[in-house]
Amino acid sequence: MNAGIVVKPSAAHKKILLVEDNDLNRQMLAEYLDFCGYQILSLANGSDFFQTLCVFQPHLILLDLKLPGIDGYTLLEQIQQSDWQxxxxxxxxxxxxxxxRERALNLGARRYLVKPVNLNELKQAIQEELHNLTT
Incomplete structure (x- = not known):
């Protein structure tokens, strides 16, 4: 065994909070990310967002912008003003x-993917962001 190899935790230890109001999109993304080994919790709206953050303790958030009640832009603003920034x-x-895109990135989003999202691109973006947390 090479002593220079660093073993990172598997995707199964990483939690993703998915906020998506479209049932089909939410189900498809959740199933795909579960298949990739992530632990997924999904919300159909942002009304219980911060309560869910506290309970679930995700490593990453996938956020739709058009949500019923409170929109994704508002959630981004609130995240930046919280302990979750x-x-x-x-x-x-x-x-x-x-x-x-510029508005979302200016409000703190790390990446901006346009639907229909390329699943390989999404997976790569998630891996890169989670890797950046550990380095």
């Missing part, structure tokens, strides 16, 4: 305009 947020949105 270190948590990486990847926005997955149907909003394809440059202004939407």
């Amino acid at each position: 270190h948590l990486p947020v990847i926005v997955v949105s149907a909003f394809a305009f440059k202004a939407d």
